Structures are given as C-alpha cells and as structure tokens.
Amino acid sequence: MPKQKLVIIGAGMAAGRLLEHLFETAPDAFDVTLFNAEPRGTYNRIMLSPVLSGEKSYEEIVTHDDDWYTEHGVTCRFGERVVAIDREKKIVSGENGDVPYDRLVIATGSNPFIIPLPGHDLPGVLAYRDADDTDRMIEACKPGAKAVVIGGGLLGLEAAAGLRLRGMDVTVLHLMPTLMERQLDPSAGYLLEKELSGRGITIRTGANSKEIYGKDRVEGIRLDDGTDLPASLIVMAVGIRPNVAVAKNAGLDVGRGILVDARMQTSDPSIYSLGECVEFEGNCYGLVAPLYEQAKVCAAALAGSADQAFVHTETATKLKVTGVDLYSAGDFTDGDDRDEIVFRDPARRIYKRLVLKQNRLIGAVLYGETSDGAWFFDKIRKAEEILPEARATLIFGQSFAGGAPLDPMAAVAALPDEAEICGCNGVSKGQIIGAIDKNGLCDLDGVRACTKASSSCGTCTGLVESLLAFRLGDAFAAPAKKTVCGCTDLGHDDVRRLIVSQQLKSIPAVMQELGWKTSCGCAKCRPALNYYLIASWPNEYVDDGQSRFINERVHANIQKNGTYSVVPRAWGGMTTAAELRAVADVVDKFNIPAVKYTGGQRIDMLGVRKEDLPAVWADLNAAGMVSGHAYGKSLRTVKTCVGSDWCRFGTQDSTGLGIKLEKMMWGSWTPHKVKLAVSGCPRNCAEATCKDIGVVCVDSGYEIHFAGAAGMEVRGTDLLTKVTTEADALEMCAALLQLYREQGFYLERIYKWSARVGIEKIQAQIVDDAENRAALYARFLDSQRNAQTDPWAERASGQKDAHEFSELVLAE
C-alpha cells in the first residue's frame, strides 16, 4: 500500500509526542511533512525556565534533533509558517509553497496574550513563550538593571526567578491580591510571596498597569495608581489564547479552541488537531500532561484504530523555581458537599490542604513539602474512596498511610522520642515526656515553664496537650479555653500577642503562621483579624474590606429591607442652619422616607437606596458634613451639653471639649463601638456617667470616667482620675482609648475590657505612669494620621469601591 501523505502544522510538544507514538505503532504508514513557524524542531518548552535562569542550556532541552527527523524520514519545513489550508483540494500552503495531504494535523499551540497597553510594542517588551523570547530576555539581562514582569502566575514567576538569578532587579506586577490564584489558595500564595520577596523579588499585588513608556525602547511602566517603575525589560506573562487562526480561516468549527471529538478529529474528518490549540468538551489546556494523552489518542486514530478515546482529567501544577516546593492539583474550591483537611507547620513553612467530596479526594494544594503530591494526585485521578479510618492521617501522606489507622493520641504515641514537637524552641517529644515525669507536671503551663515548648507561637499547643493526655491519662484535664472561633485553637489574647511578636501583617500571614484550621477563615474571625492588624500596624496594613461587616464596608447602616441609613457627624452635637438646610434638601432630592433625631444627638436619614448613597454623600460633603461612623466599631458620638457657653451652672466649656475630643478621635477603629459624652457640671445632662468614656466638668477641672454602659447592660462609670486642664483631659482620654485599642478583644466594649483586666491595672498604666501615658497618646495620634479620611468623600468621588453601588446590567 502506498504511504499516505500526513502534514503536521506546528512542531511543538504535542506534535513531537504524536510523532513518537505514530512511528512506534505505524512506522510505515505515512510520509510526514512537518511545518514549524519557529526555526527549529521540537524542544522541551517547559524547560525554558531553567534555560532562562542559566541552570540548563538550550541544547540540553532539545527532544528531537536533526538526526531524529532524518532517521524517521520526516520532511522538515522549519521556520516556515502555514498560511492557509484548502480543504477541498486538500492542500496546505506554507510561506514557501504548497504541500498536498491525505491527513492533516493542526498542532499550533497557543499565543501569549499581550495586554494592549500604550507602549506594548516598544522594543524591550517581551512575551515568554519560545526559545527566541528566552534568548532576548537573556540578552537584555544586565546585573542591576531593572525588569518588570507583568503577571504573577506560573510563567511570570518562573520568568521573574530566572531574571533575578541573572542579577536583574525584578518587580512582579500582579492584578490579583495573591500570587498564582488559579493554582493556589491565599495561604499558599502568601508563603510563596514571602519566599520570593526573600529572594529579592519585589511583588506588587493588586497592581493595575496603565501604560508602558519609552522613546526608542522601553524605559518604564506606570500603574493606574500613579506609581512609576523604571525598567529596561518588561515581560508580559498574563495568559495564553489557543492559536486557531489557520483552522478558523479554513472554516473548521472553532470555539475558544479548535473543536475536536474524543479521537481528536475536527469537524473535517481528514483533519485532526491536538495540543493547546484545541477545545474538548469545553476545556482548553495549558499544561503538557493532557496533551501527551491527546498525542497517544491521535496517533492511534491516525493509525486507524478506534479503541482509544481522550477523556478530560484534572491537571497538576508545580512551579519550577529551584528551592520553591509547591504543588497543586485538581479542584480545591470549597463547597457544601466538600470538606477540607488543613495542615500547617509554621516553623517549617509548610502548608497542605486537601479537599474531599463524598469521601473522595478531589483537590490538593501543597507548599513547602510536596513529596506526596504525586500520591495525592493519583488518588484524585482514580477517585479512590478514602476510608474513614484513613482520613485522620491522610494529610501526612504516603509514609503514614501504610500503617495502622491512628487517632491523634495514637499518633503522638507513635512518634519517635526525638520527634520535634515545638519548632520554635526545638523541644522534642522525649524532653517533654521527661519533664512531665521528672517534675510531676500536670498541665500546659507546667510544660511551658519547664521546657518552653508551646510558649512561643503556641501552634504546637494541641500536640503538647495530646502528650500530656498520653502520659497522664485521665489525670489530665484539657483546659477549656475560649477560642476566637472554630477556625483556630487560639484565644483572642494569643492572637493579638502573636500578631505583634511575630510581626504578622496580613490575614493570610496570621492564618499561616498561627496554624488556622480553615483556608480562609469565617465571618467571625476575619473581622477580628482585620481589626487587630489595623490596630497593630496602623501605617502599613492595607484594610481588607471583604473582611468587614457590610455596614463598615459601605459606610452606612443596613436596614431590614436592604436600604441604608445615613448619619452625618454633628461635632459635639452642634449643627448649623446651613447643615440643616442641606439635610432637608438631600431628603427631598432623594425621596428619603424617614428622618429622625437619634439617641446620640445626631440626625439619621433612613431608607436610602444603596445606589443613591454616593450621591447623597456628595451633597452632604458639599455642605461640609462627613461620615458619622454610626455603623462602625469605631468612635461614634460625643454627646455634650451646652456647658459654660450658655448654661447658668456650666463650669467649663463642655461643648468645646466634646468637639475637640470628637475631632481628635473620629475615624479611629476600635474593638467595639465607643461613645463619649461631656457634661458641663455634675448635673450631668449629657449622661456622661453611662458612656464608654465620660467627662464631667467641675470647678476645679475635669473628672474622667470610663466603663459605663446603657444598652444590654446598664452600668454607671468608674472614675479613672481627675485632671486640671483641658489639654490633660484630651491626653488622658486618648491614652485610655489607645490602651483599649491595643488590649481589647474584638467585640468587647470598654466596660467588659475593664472588668477583664481590672481598673487598677488600667489606672497604673495611664494615670500613674506619665511616660506610658505620653507614649500611648503619641501612638494614638500616629495611627490617626491614616485614619482620618472621610470614607464618604472617597466613595462619592467614585474612586473607591464603585462596584458596591452599581448593579450589573444584563445585555439581554
């Protein structure tokens, strides 16, 4: 039988593998012509990263050299692009001439996506796809020169690491809040960011590029927040698009990719397609494993066998940056029908997360220790059932799995004596058991005092308790401790302390380093962590709006029907005719159904539609009014009475002091809401003695009261101290508020905090210790520098969170 003419367009990784299978199964069936736009045959594209970093040479990654093609009689048309297919005549047209075919295979891969920013076509702006791009990057490398990589995905990070190893000063710009968000969850993304930053790569997440500039070649890039980053090299690695041009022009059925069936046949029975250019059952591919499967199936189909079919499977990813161990596979999104097993070892920077569905493993993210990746992946692909006994130890991987199923107690029992329990202090199981026996220890504090185990980060506390239980049996009663929520074993005090001592500055950092048991927390712990981070790092922490309750996120109070109420500040309860007029106009203009004086001396406009909020605020802003924070765990109102300005009994300017306090404290975030009042004399018309902080003016000065309540609990204040000048009163109140901000647990009002720590202790720190008071005061003022921006103005101008106030309109 005469040989059939087989033409292949594209000599990439899929085509290379196809030829290998084809020559194995049907060595004499075809006369092969192989076109490739690149001026070379198949090489291992995924190894371009080690070539870029200098760890490998191009020659080492070639998989099919000239000899191989000669040996198999392949006619190579390298460096020649196919421009058209004539399906009727069965002819393929290359740039240098036509070739007839009986069977045709399209394996054109994909094209890197280039963001059409101004300046994207300047010399020095590169994509990262083939050997030529890699050469150009290597050429552009000058130690100390600046490079910017756009895209913090797999490719971008490999490019960044490679350029860094060649001595470049590299910045990665990533639009999303965490790196590689398609393959990693935020916890693993955080660890990766920390690792790469440690290597001297600057990572900017949430970065939106605006324009690339330069005269004859690239000189830098500007972001839409105005940041200007000079750079002599810019690499765009923001994604790929299936390369379907030739197929589409030939009239084949094309969706996102070239549509193929399970035998890799296109809509034309003589034409097959495989690789990144295809779409199969709605899926396109960007990793080689499934493409190799396609190659096997396609070879069989070409050889005339119909018994092989391609099936869609999950893929696994590994980042090829030397020294970074990271693995992700399958589907690791959450769901009601799924549960997760999370393991974190902060000391060794390990994070592992497994996602199960109906007792089957469906996804895995591993960071820091990936040796079990393939084992997990195998379970995912086989949809193997995980038996309940095996579940507890599944996350410990293969080496653990063979043995008998273990409960946590049995697991510690099984650990060798030299196993490290406390990573921070290097304490082994043997040392702890020894200390328990020798000193007759019976609780956690004893172990902490004797061995230091669990006394630093506290994440091994559970293990130490298991050891105590193992050694002492029923004699050990685990302490009942109030934890922040079900996501952690730590209480608020530990979390607050560790955020500061371990310098944790983001929510993923806290969750990783403190061993959170869930991947992204819950509605209880996230707002608490967000507050603790703001209070601990006022000048650095970037507020996470999505971890705030809706009222604080949109700066208005949600009502039972989904509308909002708006309460502007009225400093010290004062107002003016102009302000009242502006309020009246706003009420008319936006048809606001209700207006009310509140119990806190403010005006409340109720029933505002969410879409109207920015416009309502703009009008109030125009009349000089700002947010009253009636919605926040923050400073609420400072009630005053008329005081010495008007009242016949007034001893001091209570209204003036109230206004000064409110102007000093507005905008500050606190563990719970904070309400103040200032009364001009002991008749106390402003009800100062049932407030969080209350000032009662007397002839000889100012009584500072605190820890009052008049809500769910009614409680008169305690006297903190008495001062003589207004300036002292301001300092005392601010120092008190700052101490509460630094010590209070989230959702703990001042009176509860005071009951927990004790009035004397608070007095000792603020009243008796002038130096400490001054330091607290200074810290408060410092944190206020960043806090006092009117949130309404930011939103009224459309600059912030515009998505909150508009609906998506369907194009029907």
Add this chain to the structure above:
Amino acid sequence: MERWIDVCVVDDIPVRGSRRTRFNGVEIALFRTSEDAVYAIENRCAHKGGPLSEGIVHDCAVTCPLHSWVFDLATGKARGADEGQIQTYPVEVRDGRAVHVRFPAR
C-alpha cells in the same frame, strides 16, 4: 427555553465579594470566592429576605448581613442548625474570564 447570558467578567466581582444583577425582576447576587470560583444565587435570604450580596463571603458560603444565617453558595442550602434553601443558577467561567449564568425560561 433556558439560556446562558454573558453577565460580566470575573474581575468585575471583588475577590470574596459580590455583585448584584437582575433577571426578569428577580434580584440575583453573583459571588466570587477566594479561589475565584463564581456562583449565582437569588439575592433573598430564606430567613427574612435579607440581601445576601451584602454578606461576608468565606470559603464557599456567605453569612447573611441581617441575622447571620450562613448559606452554601453552591447548593443554596442553609448551613448549621438553620433550615432553608435559596434558588441557585448554574455559572460557567468561559475563557478563564467571562462569567456566563444560565437563567430559566421566562
């Protein structure tokens, strides 16, 4: 007939956040989780009609802003002790970015 509508791109929805839209007079909330999965669900809490779009998103769930019921975004079912289920709509993210939602027949 049921139909798929291209509603927005993934980046129009904040991570761990939501957007609202309306189909045939029904308010619908689109959610995006920390892993970039997108869900569509009727924007009415099974308890007292609270707007779920305004809730806090954590793992694959949202906590209602009014009285803190928690709903699974994939199934629309209330979690924990509460009982109730909300209409969900199938979502497909095409091309890695375009959010398509399947709406029922009018």
